[in-house]
Amino acid sequence: MRNFIKKTIFYIPHLLIILVIANDSLLINTWISPGPIINLKYILLFYFCFYQPDRISVIFLFLLGLVFDSLHSTPKGMTSLCFIVASKLIYFLKKKRTRTNFQNEFISFGIVLASVQILTLIIFYYFSKSSPEYSLLIINTILTLVLYPLFRYVLQCFYRYQI
Amino acid sequence: MNATKLAKSSAVGTAVLERTFKQKLLTPVLIGVCFLLLTLDFISFRPIKFLKSLVNDVITYSAFIINLPVNFTADTTKSFFELFNFNIHQENKILKDQINKLISEKNELLFFKNENDNLKRTLGIRNQGEYAALLVKVIKEDTSEFGKSFSITKGSLENLELGQAVVRNNVYLGRISELNILSSKVMIVTDAGSRIPVVIPSKGVNAILKGDGYSNAELLFLPPSANLDNNDQIYTSGTDGIIKEGLYVGKVIVKEDKNKKKKYSIELGFKEHQLNYVSVLKLKR
Numbered sequence: 001m002r003n004f005i006k007k008t009i010f011y012i013p014h015l016l017i018i019l020v021i022a023n024d025s026l027l028i029n030t031w032i033s034p035g036p037i038i039n040l041k042y043i044l045l046f047y048f049c050f051y052q053p054d055r056i057s058v059i060f061l062f063l064l065g066l067v068f069d070s071l072h073s074t075p076k077g078m079t080s081l082c083f084i085v086a087s088k089l090i091y092f093l094k095k096k097r098t099r100t101n102f103q104n105e106f107i108s109f110g111i112v113l114a115s116v117q118i119l120t121l122i123i124f125y126y127f128s129k130s131s132p133e134y135s136l137l138i139i140n141t142i143l144t145l146v147l148y149p150l151f152r153y154v155l156q157c158f159y160r161y162q163i
Numbered sequence: 164m165n166a167t168k169l170a171k172s173s174a175v176g177t178a179v180l181e182r183t184f185k186q187k188l189l190t191p192v193l194i195g196v197c198f199l200l201l202t203l204d205f206i207s208f209r210p211i212k213f214l215k216s217l218v219n220d221v222i223t224y225s226a227f228i229i230n231l232p233v234n235f236t237a238d239t240t241k242s243f244f245e246l247f248n249f250n251i252h253q254e255n256k257i258l259k260d261q262i263n264k265l266i267s268e269k270n271e272l273l274f275f276k277n278e279n280d281n282l283k284r285t286l287g288i289r290n291q292g293e294y295a296a297l298l299v300k301v302i303k304e305d306t307s308e309f310g311k312s313f314s315i316t317k318g319s320l321e322n323l324e325l326g327q328a329v330v331r332n333n334v335y336l337g338r339i340s341e342l343n344i345l346s347s348k349v350m351i352v353t354d355a356g357s358r359i360p361v362v363i364p365s366k367g368v369n370a371i372l373k374g375d376g377y378s379n380a381e382l383l384f385l386p387p388s389a390n391l392d393n394n395d396q397i398y399t400s401g402t403d404g405i406i407k408e409g410l411y412v413g414k415v416i417v418k419e420d421k422n423k424k425k426k427y428s429i430e431l432g433f434k435e436h437q438l439n440y441v442s443v444l445k446l447k448r
């Protein structure tokens with residue numbers, strides 16, 4: 001029984017990310033706000049890659065990205081690439097910083113989010129016939145960044161890491 | 164080469180090789196696969212298209228199954244709160260009155276429709292092609308920064324085509340933007356990439372309706388002389404030859420700014436996230 005609970009807790013990040021990808025943060029982006037104002041998938045990805053780097057494998061991220069691309073009609077492979085690049089960037093930034101405090105973490109999140117959105121725009125430019133709405137992307141990025149501390153707090157309450 | 168052979172010859176060596184592959188080669192390989200997929204998706208030739216449709220179908224239906232508990236919880240919560248609606252008798256009375264009013268309006272409409280048909284016949288104006296409605300179930304709604312859409316349970320197997328209009332009670336919802344074998348994706352009218360030709364019959368004005376990416380839309384290319392009023396109804400004009408003309412889209416809401424300049428917003432004829440069944444309009448051939 002104890003083993004089962006341990007395994008369940010181990011797979012909670014995977015489950016959460018899968019649910020968010022399948023719903024694309026349905027709760028916030030459709031029931032609370034009128035549109036896609038927040039990118040919950042990158043918040044979860046950053047949080048779990050930052051605090052639990054060994055739990056989420058690259059293959060899992062690759063497959064998850066493909067699922068997202070299929071569900072949202074974006075160029076196949078785009079989200080997988082963004083996820084993989086984001087995860088590697090998170091590891092790199094975490095390694096580079098000797099002290100992990102909130103300020104460093106927030107700056108890292110900003111760098112990762114900006115890089116991923118720029119990569120998305122580049123991929124859309126070269127591999128898609130349509131283009132995303134820039135104003136939507138900017139609002140989405142800013143609000144995701146602003147709301148990161150709130151979600152971080154909720155996740156930390158859940159996991160009780162280091163409040 | 165010898166080192167590799169040596170490594171392969173023992174169990175420990177194989178484990179080391181696997182770890183090296185995982186640590187060093189897996190990420191570049193997966194990034195390479197991503198670029199390959201992007202290129203194949205961009206070129207999109209027939210076998211790849213078929214495979215893509217198949218994968219899309221599997222993922223769409225899997226997402227539907229994953230979402231079942233979430234949807235069930237949402238529906239149950241909604242039903243639970245409806246139990247506490249103590250005004251139900253009053254609401255019932257109001258609804259009955261509204262039904263009677265609608266029946267009388269429908270009879271009046273039938274009269275006008277017959278009159279319109281007779282006038283068209285006299286003037287020799289031919290109607291656009293006839294449309295058949297195909298009832299489909301909404302599997303899942305998607306809202307992301309890249310678009311707003313919903314998936315339906317019918318695809319190319321039912322002879323659906325790209326661009327066909329999707330309606331609910333004659334209210335325009337969107338058009339088919341991606342076609343798979345057993346499912347399709349419908350771009351909602353509020354999607355930032357959605358643009359449809361519309362007409363405001365009461366003012367005789369044509370315009371383009373563009374989604375804002377959230378839950379509303381705006382009118383583009385309105386003539387400068389256009390002077391719209393509150394509650395002016397908007398219908399599809401059908402000038403693109405794909406979408407049926409005369410589908411209700413919404414009504415105009417007028418707001419005046421400080422300089423008394425009119426600003427138009429649209430109140431769409433449907434509410435998102437409450438769609439269960441919709442109809443696809445297929446041109447009869």
